[in-house]
Amino acid sequence: MAKFLYVYHGSGKMPTSDAERKAMTDAWTGWFGKLGSAVVDPGNPVGMSKTVMPGGKIENNGGSNPTGGYSIIEARDIDDAAEKAKGCPMLAMPNCNVEIAPIINMMG
Template identity: 80%
Template sequence: MAKFLYVYHGSGKMPTDEAERKAATDAWTGWYGKLGSAVVDGGNPVGMSKMVLPGGKVENNGGSNPTAGYTIVEAKDIDDAVAKAKDCPILMDPAFSVEIAPIIEMM
């Protein structure tokens, strides 16, 4: 099985209401449960990023497509990884997306 990186893109804003946080946590827990042992690293949400550009210029805007978090999964191939991502709870919000890339083992 190969490993794939899911990079979640969107606002990166966490729900502030307790009921919304619980619903989000329950949705993620359910999805991870469905994926089972395919989840190598459940990952975490991330905060707003900074971008370092050529020449050392720094932008504080999080980039053109802000990263909201990540997960690492195992799958047979990229099509299997895509199929697994289709039920990701983050996709309930049309402002979010999941970018999927194979992790290339160097050693």
């Protein structure tokens, strides 16, 4: 099995009420539960990014496609990884998506 990086993109807003937080946590826990042992690292949400450009210029604009978080998932191939991503709770939010990339093991 290969490992894949899921990068969650979009402007999903963090929940503000206890009920919203519980609903979000339950959605992610349920999805990870369905994926089972394929979840290598459930990851975490991430904060606003900065981009370091060639020449050292730093842009503080959140990036061209803001990252909301990441996970590492094991799958047979990228098509299997894409199928697994279809149940991601991030996809229920407007203007959000999951980018999938194979992790290439360079050290072994």
